[in-house]
Each structure stands twice: as structure tokens, then as C-alpha cells.
Amino acid sequence: MADILYPATTIEVECVDGKKRILSEDMYKNRLWQYVFENHKSKTNSKLLIDELEYNCNRINSIYDLASKGVHTSIKKYELTQCYIYTYLLIGDLLRIKKEKDGK
Secondary structure, eight states: OHHHHSOOOSSEEEOTTSOEEEOOTTOHHHHHHHHHHHHOTTTTOHHHHHHHHHHHHHHHHHHHHHHHHHHHSOOOHHHHHHHHHHHHHHHHHHHHHHHHHHTO
């Protein structure tokens, strides 16, 4: 998703937290956050935008942690199901923002 919505760049970008970074290929979470930050329609309501970004960032981290758990130990079926569901919901949120951006 990050490669489609916010491809890696070698140009320094001012990120959500005000820090300047080069959003390289390995920084896929930062690229997704930056995409939401730059394209969410509710920019005028900064509190709502920050809350939504934080929520999405936490979801990305939780999905990553849950998916990574399977590498180090056995993962339970319900944990795998949760990972799929949350990934699906996250992709839906990102696609909704893209749809609004594209005016469709």
C-alpha cells in the first residue's frame, strides 16, 4: 500500500511530527502516515486529523507486531484472524482517503 499511495523518495519531506526525513523504501509506515497527513480532507480541523493519524499509526504498529509474533513463536488462529481483519480495515481507511483525494 505504501508503494502505491506514497512511493519512496530521496527528497527530504517535512513529516507529521515536524521533523524532516527522507522517506525511503524501508520507511513504509512513515510513508503511509505522510500520505494520510497530506491527503486527508479534514486539514482545517487539526485535532481530528492528529487523532486519526495517531489511531492509524497505532493500528499499523499493532498489525505489524501481531504479524511479527508468528516469526518468533506459534501464533493462535484468532490472532491471525485479527491481523487479517485489522489489515483489511486499515486498507479500507487508506483507500477511502485516496477516493476522497481523487474526487471519486
